[in-house]
Amino acid sequence: MSDCCSGGVRLIYACSGSADVGQIADLVSRKLRDAGYARMTCLAGVAAGLSGFVESARGADVNITIDGCGTACAKKALERIGVMPASFVLTEFGIVKGKTPPMDEIVSSLCERILQQGEPSPGAVQRPGSRSGTC
Ligand code: SF4
Numbered sequence: 001m002s003d004c005c006s007g008g009v010r011l012i013y014a015c016s017g018s019a020d021v022g023q024i025a026d027l028v029s030r031k032l033r034d035a036g037y038a039r040m041t042c043l044a045g046v047a048a049g050l051s052g053f054v055e056s057a058r059g060a061d062v063n064i065t066i067d068g069c070g071t072a073c074a075k076k077a078l079e080r081i082g083v084m085p086a087s088f089v090l091t092e093f094g095i096v097k098g099k100t101p102p103m104d105e106i107v108s109s110l111c112e113r114i115l116q117q118g119e120p121s122p123g124a125v126q127r128p129g130s131r132s133g134t135c
Contacts, residue, residue, distance in 0.1 A: 008061030010120075012038035013046065013074045013085070021068030021090050023102045024110065028090070029066045031111045038064055047077045057083045064120050066090065069097045086120030093128040 014029035015022050033040040043065075045053030057063050057078060063085040065074035075087040091097060093110055100106060113128050120126055 009059070010038040010062045010064065011057065011060045012040050012064045012066065013043040013078065014040070015065070015067045015072075015074040016043065017068050017073065019068055019097055020100050020102060021095060021097045023068075024095065024100060024107060025066045025068040025074075025090055027102055027107045028110045028114070031107055032066075032114060035111065035115065037115065038062075043074050043077055046081060049081075054081050057081060062086060062120060062122055064088070066114075084123035086122050087125045088114055088120075089125065092125075 012029050012032060014026040016026040017023075029040055032038060041056060042053060046057055058081065063078055063083050065072070065078055065085040065087050067074045067087065067089045069091045070089055072087065072089055075085055075089075078085045090110060093113060095106065095110070114126070117126055117128075
């Protein structure tokens with residue numbers, strides 16, 4: 001596994017659900033990856049119990065989940081294998097499930113707010129910040 005970040009191996013997982021907020025979670029995760037925030041990997045691999053994905057999650061310094069809504073499927077998939085991620089739930093950032101089109105401005109704004117949080121804390125639900133930044 002390679003490091004992608006100054007803080008060690010940091011992996012990010014999107015719920016990538018079928019809802020609009022799930023799509024936004026996927027887009028936000030990809031944008032964060034492109035910004036160098038974390039290395040994106042496959043939640044489905046973890047959920048399927050595939051050993052390579054499970055071992056990578058357990059071996060990472062920080063795992064980050066981006067969930068579209070409070071059902072928090074990505075967070076729970078990590079917890080099932082004994083990994084406590086730093087969890088972002090996008091509806092806590094004010095977007096509404098079923099009423100939020102996956103527009104670039106929304107994705108960028110969420111990405112910026114997550115970056116403004118600074119270092120994610122494993123095992124904690126991350127609360128949204130309000131300042132703007134660049135993403
Ligand atoms: S967290 Fe919400 S949007 Fe994402 S897969 Fe689960 S139910 Fe769907």
